[in-house]
Amino acid sequence: MAEAHSAVAFSFSISHEGVHINYDTEVLHVIWHSGIRYWRRGIRRIVNSVRCGIFPATLSSLTLTVGGYNALYLCRDIYGPQYDYAAIGIVDALKKYVKIDEPARGIVCCTISGFAVWFGVFIFMKYTLRVLFMYKGWMYESRGRGRTMSLTSRMWFYAVKFLTGFSRPMLYSYQGSLPRLPLPALKDTMSRYLRSVRPLMDDEAYARMEKLAAEFQNGIGKKLQRYLVLKSWWATNYVTDWWEEFVYLRGRSPLMVNSNFYGTDAILLHPTHLQAARAGNVAHAAFLFRRLIERQQLQPIMVQNSVPLCSYQYERTFNTTRIPGIETDKIVHFGDSTHIAVYHAGRYFKMPCYYKGELLTPRELQLQFERILSDDSLPEKGETYLGALTAERA
Incomplete structure (x- = not known):
């Protein structure tokens, strides 16, 4: 990995001359502002949770x-x-x-x-x-x-x-008022399935599929439907956790083209052709968007300006990573993060984006990107191939 230096905020030593105390003012400032940031976020989160919990009252x-x-x-x-x-x-x-x-x-x-x-x-x-x-x-x-x-x-x-x-309304104000996901009848589910596969099959294959669908509907399908009915009574969405576990986290197709989201800056407008400057603007805009999510200042997406869509996934847009596993992966969400990971020339860099609790400006971020671009160090052993863990089909 890229070279990292550890800093000690406070230390002391004892000698025959007495006790010597050493401290790093800069590191102590970082610790102080980090604590202030933590408590502000915590208080704001509690207030927002109360406001969202009592919506539509105030x-x-x-x-x-x-x-x-x-x-x-x-x-x-x-x-x-x-x-x-x-x-x-x-x-x-x-x-x-x-x-x-x-x-x-x-x-x-x-x-x-x-x-x-x-x-x-x-x-x-x-x-x-x-x-x-x-x-x-x-x-x-x-x-x-x-x-x-x-x-x-x-x-x-x-x-x-x-x-x-x-x-x-705030971003999560409607979460407690959203209705449960309706559970269709087994007969309706099988009818929709047969209608969806009909254009893909000839008459012989479709006749066989109809027979299999009837056997499923009259057999184990009834038992599975009862399980779904029981789960729908206590879960607001009876399919979310199963989809995440068995389709998303256990899926072994490449993440880069199938699951990971990405963002680009302006496509038709290019205020600058400097790579570091454009990266600085994109990173700064991403942190501003994260701030809107954390403070719930984003308006929920409304259909016909009346019906809200679920905003739960906004919480995982940032500070979230997927830890690879042998059979199934694991999602880990962190409470806060003040840095980003930058990949360049086979090397990974940890780039801080805050100083004394304040977000760096696009120009300051650009300077850090330029330092990374000018770094001519070689990748550590195995570092070049880390992306292959999520990019190639297992």
Whole structure:
């Protein structure tokens, strides 16, 4: 591998002259900024998880509900029974079970009552939104100029907009409201399969396939279908984990052309023909995109500006690697990463992209790419062939 140098942030030695303390200010700065970055990311992640978990409700609505209960309770105590609304009855009933002194008992009971009411409304909104997303009638309606949606689709559209209009959705806001993947009946699955293979077979081969499909449907297919029904009750997607395990991670076809995604800079516009400059811009843009994902500032992909698509895979776009195995590989996701791996002339380089917690500019990244391009060191033993582990068919 490319040569690496280890640095010691703090050390001391004892001699007859006393204790000598040595420390590296630069490394200590790196450790300090790394810790600050870690805690900021952690706090931001907790806040975003709470905001996404309570969508389509908001934290401000919780504050208003609890504050409103306390305000009504205070008004009744000051101005009399004309403020004795039904909502305050919940507080009075709860006060029988809270054995603390006033006014703390009233505040605690109002807070609990307000939270309970808010939570009930939130659950109703969340599952109502999930039921609305199960509607598929809009998919089969005609599109184009002069064509209008049916009354049912219009009512569905307005209901979705009403429930989601209280807060701006984040990247993962809709994850808890997405409906489960519907499980088709075994008969329908076999019918679709036969219809898909019919153009690929002659009459004799298709007749044999029909016979095999009927045997499967009347035999082990019924047992397998029952397993799928049981799994669909507790899994939001009954096929995701099996697809990842048996199709993706156990697949032995080349990753470079079948699985790995890639990105390029502008195809038609070339502001510069310097390889290092273009690589610096691409790397900087990738880190900015990662920041949008981490902070959930990306808007989820919406179909017809109403129905969200699952955003789960965004989490694995960065900081994720696939560890090769003999029979099956393993996906490993890291919480954070401040460097990229650069491959050049048979050598792998670890290139840092942050300094003191700040992302380097495209120009600073370009300088590092230029150093790699000008490096004339030879690859280590076996380093040149590492890519063959994922590029050639096993």
